[in-house]
Amino acid sequence: MQQSTLKAIQAHAVADYPRECCGLIVATAGGEAYVACRNVATTPSEHFILPAEDYAAVEDEGPILALVHSHPNASAAPSDADRVMCEVSGLPWHIVSVGQCTGAEPECGDLQSIEPCGYVAPLVGRQFAHGILDCYTLVRDFLARELGIHLSDYEREDDWWEKGQDLYSLERLSAEGFELIEGAPQRGDMVLMQIRSPVPNHAGVYLGDGQMLHHMHGRLSEVITYGGMWAERTRYIVRHKEAVRV
Numbered sequence: 001m002q003q004s005t006l007k008a009i010q011a012h013a014v015a016d017y018p019r020e021c022c023g024l025i026v027a028t029a030g031g032e033a034y035v036a037c038r039n040v041a042t043t044p045s046e047h048f049i050l051p052a053e054d055y056a057a058v059e060d061e062g063p064i065l066a067l068v069h070s071h072p073n074a075s076a077a078p079s080d081a082d083r084v085m086c087e088v089s090g091l092p093w094h095i096v097s098v099g100q101c102t103g104a105e106p107e108c109g110d111l112q113s114i115e116p117c118g119y120v121a122p123l124v125g126r127q128f129a130h131g132i133l134d135c136y137t138l139v140r141d142f143l144a145r146e147l148g149i150h151l152s153d154y155e156r157e158d159d160w161w162e163k164g165q166d167l168y169s170l171e172r173l174s175a176e177g178f179e180l181i182e183g184a185p186q187r188g189d190m191v192l193m194q195i196r197s198p199v200p201n202h203a204g205v206y207l208g209d210g211q212m213l214h215h216m217h218g219r220l221s222e223v224i225t226y227g228g229m230w231a232e233r234t235r236y237i238v239r240h241k242e243a244v245r246v
Contacts, residue, residue, distance in 0.1 A: 008034040010108040013070035013098040017106040019044040022069040028062045066092040076112040081129030083119045126221045135203045138215045142205045161201035168200045178238035193233040200235045
C-alpha cells in the first residue's frame with residue numbers, strides 16, 4: 001500500500017468517526033488510489049454496508065485491489081464477521097482503528113490486513129454480527145456442515161421482526177423443505193422461539209440429549225440446555241425433509 005493511500009484511508013476514518021468508514025483501493029490509469037464509499041448500515045457505529053452501486057462505480061475506474069473499513073473505538077483486529085466477509089469478497093481487507101481521547105481530536109491507530117484463506121467461523125464461540133453471523137447463519141452452517149442440507153440465505157434488516165418481516169414464517173420454512181413436528185425433537189431439528197417480538201425471531205438447532213446450539217445478539221454462539229425459558233418461548237419445531245429419521 002502506498003503512503004498516499006494510507007493517508008487517504010486515515011483521513012476518511014477520522015472524518016467518519018464514530019461511524020465505521022468503508023472504501024475501496026483501486027488501480028486507476030493514474031496509479032493506486034483510495035475511493036471513499038458510503039456506509040448505509042442502520043447502525044453504522046457497529047458495522048458497515050457498502051452499497052453495490054458504490055462498488056460498481058469504483059469498479060468502472062479500474063481493477064479493485066482491496067476493501068477497507070475502520071473499527072471505531074476498537075483495535076484493528078479482524079472480527080469473525082470480517083474474516084467471513086473477506087472470504088465472500090475474494091479481496092484483501094485492510095482494517096484501521098480510530099478513536100478519540102477526551103478533549104482530543106479523533107486519530108487513527110493500528111492497521112491490520114487479512115486475505116481470503118479458506119476461513120470458516122466455528123459453530124461454537126463465533127462472534128455475533130447480524131445478517132452475517134447470527135442465529136439463522138448458525139442454523140444454515142450447522143445443517144450444511146453436519147447434515148449436508150443447504151438452506152437459502154436472505155437479506156435481513158436489523159430488527160426485521162419489528163418491521164413487518166417474518167424470516168421464520170412457516171411458509172418460508174416449508175419452501176426450504178421443513179415440516180412441523182410433534183413429539184420429541186431429534187438432532188438437527190430447528191427450534192423457533194419468540195423473544196419480545198410479534199413473530200418468532202430466534203432459531204436454534206437441537207443437538208440431542210437436551211442440548212441446543214444457538215446464537216444470541218451480543219454473545220458468542222453456544223450450546224445450552226434446552227428447557228426452561230427456551231422451551232417456554234418455543235413456538236414450533238421443524239425438521240428438514242432430507243434429515244435422517246431416528
